Amino acid sequence: MSNTKRTLKQFCNVALIEGISMVVLVAFSVLKRTTDYEWAVLGVTYVGWAHGLLFIAYVYLLWMCADRYKWKFRRVVLFFVASLIPFAPFFVEKQLRREQ
Structure with a gap:
C-alpha cells in the first residue's frame, strides 16, 4: 500500500x-x-x-490528505467543521471509504 493510500486509510480510521x-x-x-457518579x-x-x-x-491527517490529494479548500473546511460536531466525523469517514 502506498504512503498516499495509507494516509487516507489512517484518516478514515481516525475520523471514525x-x-x-x-x-x-x-x-x-x-x-x-x-x-x-464519581466515575463520570x-x-x-x-x-x-x-x-x-x-x-x-x-487535524494533522486532514492536512496531510489535503496536501497529498490537492483537496479543495471548501472540502478541507467542511471536514474540519465536521470534527467539531458530534456524529459528523462518521459522515466524513463514510464519504472517504466510498472514494477509496
Missing part, C-alpha cells in the same frame, strides 16, 4: 475513532452534570484527554 470518542465524551459530560468525572477527564489527542491526529 474521533467521532466515537466525541459521542462518549458528550455522554460522560451529561452524566457528570446530571448525576453524582473520571470519564470526562480521561476520555477528554484521549479525544484531544484524536482531534490533533484528525
Whole structure:
C-alpha cells in the first residue's frame, strides 16, 4: 500500500475513532452534570484527554490528505467543521471509504 493510500486509510480510521470518542465524551459530560457518579468525572477527564489527542491526529491527517490529494479548500473546511460536531466525523469517514 502506498504512503498516499495509507494516509487516507489512517484518516478514515481516525475520523471514525474521533467521532466515537466525541459521542462518549458528550455522554460522560451529561452524566457528570446530571448525576453524582464519581466515575463520570473520571470519564470526562480521561476520555477528554484521549479525544484531544484524536482531534490533533484528525487535524494533522486532514492536512496531510489535503496536501497529498490537492483537496479543495471548501472540502478541507467542511471536514474540519465536521470534527467539531458530534456524529459528523462518521459522515466524513463514510464519504472517504466510498472514494477509496
